[in-house]
Amino acid sequence: MRAPLVQRTAMPGLGLSAGITFFMLTLVVALPIGALLWQGANFGLSNIWATINRDRVWAALWLSFRLSFLAACFNLVFGVILAWVLVRYRFPGRRIIDAAVDLPFALPTAVAGIALTALYAPNGVLGGLTNQIGWQIAYTQWGIFLALVFVGLPFVTRTVQPVIEEIETEVEEASATLGASRWHTLRHVIAPMLMPAALTGFALSLARAVGEYGSVIFIAGNIPLRTEIAPLLIVIQLEEYNYGAAGAIGLAMLAISFTMLLFINLIQIWSRRRIGHV
Amino acid sequence: MTAFRFIPLSLALLVLAPAAQAQSLLNVSYDPTRELYREFNEAFAAHRVEQGLEAPVIETSHGGSGAQARSVIDGLAAQVVTLALASDIDQIATTGKLPTDWQSKLPHNSSPYTSTIVFLVRDGNPKGIQDWGDLTAEGVEVITPNPKTSGGARWNYLAAWAWAEANDRDPAEFVGQLFANVPVLDTGARGSTTTFAQRGIGDVLLAWENEAYLALAELGEDQFDIVVPSLSILAEPPVALVEGNIADDAQRELATAYLDFLYTPEGQALAFKHYYRAWDASAADPEDVARFPELDLVSIDDLGGWAKLQPEHFGDGGIFDQIYVAP
Numbered sequence: 073m074r075a076p077l078v079q080r081t082a083m084p085g086l087g088l089s090a091g092i093t094f095f096m097l098t099l100v101v102a103l104p105i106g107a108l109l110w111q112g113a114n115f116g117l118s119n120i121w122a123t124i125n126r127d128r129v130w131a132a133l134w135l136s137f138r139l140s141f142l143a144a145c146f147n148l149v150f151g152v153i154l155a156w157v158l159v160r161y162r163f164p165g166r167r168i169i170d171a172a173v174d175l176p177f178a179l180p181t182a183v184a185g186i187a188l189t190a191l192y193a194p195n196g197v198l199g200g201l202t203n204q205i206g207w208q209i210a211y212t213q214w215g216i217f218l219a220l221v222f223v224g225l226p227f228v229t230r231t232v233q234p235v236i237e238e239i240e241t242e243v244e245e246a247s248a249t250l251g252a253s254r255w256h257t258l259r260h261v262i263a264p265m266l267m268p269a270a271l272t273g274f275a276l277s278l279a280r281a282v283g284e285y286g287s288v289i290f291i292a293g294n295i296p297l298r299t300e301i302a303p304l305l306i307v308i309q310l311e312e313y314n315y316g317a318a319g320a321i322g323l324a325m326l327a328i329s330f331t332m333l334l335f336i337n338l339i340q341i342w343s344r345r346r347i348g349h350v
Numbered sequence: 351m352t353a354f355r356f357i358p359l360s361l362a363l364l365v366l367a368p369a370a371q372a373q374s375l376l377n378v379s380y381d382p383t384r385e386l387y388r389e390f391n392e393a394f395a396a397h398r399v400e401q402g403l404e405a406p407v408i409e410t411s412h413g414g415s416g417a418q419a420r421s422v423i424d425g426l427a428a429q430v431v432t433l434a435l436a437s438d439i440d441q442i443a444t445t446g447k448l449p450t451d452w453q454s455k456l457p458h459n460s461s462p463y464t465s466t467i468v469f470l471v472r473d474g475n476p477k478g479i480q481d482w483g484d485l486t487a488e489g490v491e492v493i494t495p496n497p498k499t500s501g502g503a504r505w506n507y508l509a510a511w512a513w514a515e516a517n518d519r520d521p522a523e524f525v526g527q528l529f530a531n532v533p534v535l536d537t538g539a540r541g542s543t544t545t546f547a548q549r550g551i552g553d554v555l556l557a558w559e560n561e562a563y564l565a566l567a568e569l570g571e572d573q574f575d576i577v578v579p580s581l582s583i584l585a586e587p588p589v590a591l592v593e594g595n596i597a598d599d600a601q602r603e604l605a606t607a608y609l610d611f612l613y614t615p616e617g618q619a620l621a622f623k624h625y626y627r628a629w630d631a632s633a634a635d636p637e638d639v640a641r642f643p644e645l646d647l648v649s650i651d652d653l654g655g656w657a658k659l660q661p662e663h664f665g666d667g668g669i670f671d672q673i674y675v676a677p
Contacts, residue, residue: 193551194550210549211533293533296535307499308496308498313416
């Protein structure tokens with residue numbers, strides 16, 4: 073028989089699990105990012121700036137971040153609505169849709185890109201229809217937007233879903249009995265509770281879109297200054313064996329992403345404080 | 351609970367690739383040779399067995415030529431590389447994995463088969479495209495991959511350049527006009543073929559001759575025509591043995607035999623069959639050989655060689671960047 077151990081913390085084995093976690097994080101996250109920074113340091117600040125400060129690079133960065141932001145905004149709205157519908161309503165095929173939400177996670181991004189392109193190309197089923205009204209989707213910025221929405225949507229839905237499940241219908245009923253309108257209840261009761269999770273989903277969707285390569289590359293058209301995404305510029309530099317320049321653009325993306333995510337975190341902290349702990 | 355103990359072990363086994371056997375070879379190649387090497391590897395294995403040797407395990411990896419070269423530079427243990435551009439193998443040579451004079455080791459500049467750049471147009475050639483000069487006409491949409499990411503596209507670009515030089519046109523201006531007619535720049539040759547053939551974009555696809563024939567064979571002869579321009583480029587996709595990745599003498603013998611087999615009548619016949627222009631037609635199906643029309647072919651050496659062309663045209667800020675990005 074074993075002697076009972078003295079537990080100093082509520083969690084057993086905290087030291088060990090934290091050690092393993094930090095070790096793995098170092099191995100798969102910190103080291104690669106460190107290598108990128110190290111490469112940037114070797115390349116030199118002036119070289120990094122010279123690589124980034126070109127019309128074509130700015131255009132690609134602006135395109136990537138702008139469309140990622142718009143796609144994340146779209147996903148925020150429709151991801152929340154989708155989660156709401158899946159949790160609150162019972163209808164035939166609900167389970168299938170629920171399972172299908174994860175599909176963009178499971179699908180190789182290149183397959184998604186090829187499927188989307190086939191669908192939205194001018195001779196595709198949907199692209200044919202939109203082209204008739206003069207709206208081309210594939211090989212334009214619309215195509216990139218569509219691909220980014222596709223890969224980012226599950227992030228919002230999956231982070232918001234459990235929170236909606238937690239919200240008791242009694243809360244809404246209480247709000248209603250106190251005389252609030254449906255809109256008032258939605259704005260002042262439901263929205264604040266969803267806010268932190270929705271913002272997390274937004275940030276994840278944004279982060280995924282910024283770095284997305286496989287699904288975008290087939291539908292984008294890749295024309296410099298118009299439909300060329302920043303990750304493609306990195307690949308182009310690698311193709312030239314310019315590891316330094318590729319790292320420089322990578323660092324620029326990292327810096328912009330970090331700033332954006334920091335900003336979103338600040339909003340999250342602010343919204344948490346405003347509504348208290350949920 | 352005990353079953354879970356084996357999880358880390360089995361995960362480790364899943365992650366680590368099975369150890370290489372004695373008689374195995376990895377051929378790192380580029381995209382359009384997929385079909386060729388599938389058949390060639392079988393023929394080579396059969397050839398070894400006929401000689402009373404053990405059947406070798408030949409693995410082939412395909413991808414963009416530059417990406418494949420980078421993998422080998424970064425440590426992918428390929429004993430044999432069969433890439434789209436000599437400059438990609440030159441880049442591997444700078445790491446010391448193979449001698450810098452690798453291209454003189456095998457016949458014909460180490461290129462057992464060659465190809466050229468031709469035009470694939472829609473059935474009946476509705477835009478009447480006959481030669482390079484027609485590609486810059488108003489309203490003609492040209493599909494080619496991006497020369498910055500695709501080895502094949504560099505041949506396209508240089509073929510257009512060579513034609514302009516031969517026809518007293520300003521080559522930079524001509525190539526600039528040609529690329530201004532490109533609505534979609536895919537990252538690789540296969541992507542461009544898909545865009546043109548399956549998505550219905552563009553009037554003409556600039557393609558490796560072997561890719562054009564393959565598209566014709568797979569997607570229907572009634573849909574496309576091949577147009578051969580008056581002048582094109584002699585595309586020499588070279589092969590080399592990667593000295594630094596050879597484990598022992600047995601493997602060197604196997605890799606050498608593999609590359610030599612490309613030059614045998616049987617290997618050459620397979621190259622012809624897969625729409626490459628090869629050197630020795632003695633064992634080839636006459637129909638496969640008769641397919642290739644005569645045309646003026648300019649070689650890379652005529653234009654100055656890869657060592658000069660690569661940085662001058664496709665390097666950062668090179669001629670392609672200037673003519674294409676500058677408004």
